[in-house]
């Protein structure tokens with residue numbers, strides 16, 4: 364299937380009442396792991412690359428690897444998404460390259476660290492929506508500020524310093540026209556999210572419910588949604604790693620979110636843990652090995668297993684062949700007609 368817009372994929376997810384994992388990638392093995400998991404579970408897919416990933420790989424490599432994935436897995440709807448664009452220029456370069464969806468994270472200034480004002484966020488996000496929708500490309504915005512730091516991007520902290528204000532969320536969507544909205548409800552990027560198992564009082568699920576009530580047709584996005592499973596931590600530590608005890612977002616909380624408007628769930632850390640554990644195991648058990656395939660194969664397999672599990676838990680499994688891709692030009696025409704109607 365040709366690449367699809369994230370708007371189409373999330374509209375379908377809303378119709379079907381399920382969520383879609385958005386998995387971060389930096390290299391070929393991660394893309395292969397996601398595509399194999401999608402084939403096995405018959406799931407639609409969002410693959411996302413952050414600015415850090417684009418810099419690490421030179422984004423042309425990632426772009427062509429994702430095109431190869433679309434060609435090799437023609438039955439799977441595939442979104443190529445920019446994670447945490449820090450500026451208009453970053454988003455524009457992704458759109459020019461051929462990404463079918465971008466996140467403009469205007470919650471932070473272009474330095475990727477300093478919280479922006481509401482007006483600054485609206486201004487830059489609106490500008491990205493204009494150029495993106497003209498090409499049929501989807502835009503995710505963010506209101507409120509997530510905690511933690513990922514690939515050098517983030518305000519740090521616990522994620523509770525700038526939780527999303529539902530009134531601001533409503534105003535933000537009206538003023539920007541974003542297709543999807545990332546909200547801050549106490550999640551943060553990275554492995555060290557919580558120092559004990561979080562419950563409803565730590566994750567601000569009440570805020571999520573309030574936002575969904577006010578914006579029932581907006582696709583909500585949960586960032587920082589790795590569950591940081593204990594068994595993956597244990598493998599790393601068993602084979603020489605030194606992770607401190609930590610807790611992530613319980614899958615049941617994500618499923619509660621999915622029942623209340625969450626359509627996109629961002630997962631990166633869990634896959635990093637799975638890959639690292641598998642590689643450490645080979646290094647520890649077979650120190651004579653030096654062929655990269657001897658450890659990258661099990662690493663890829665470990666990530667595939669985890670992604671397939673999340674695809675099932677989020678409900679996207681089985682929905683890969685529900686629809687045909689709408690060409691981006693047609694999406695652009697739809698956006699143009701909505702603008703004229705307003």
Ligand code: 13P
Nearest residue numbers: 553587588589629631632
């Ligand atoms: P995790 O660090 O919880 O995997 O979050 C990833 C993310 O939100 C990417 O934008």
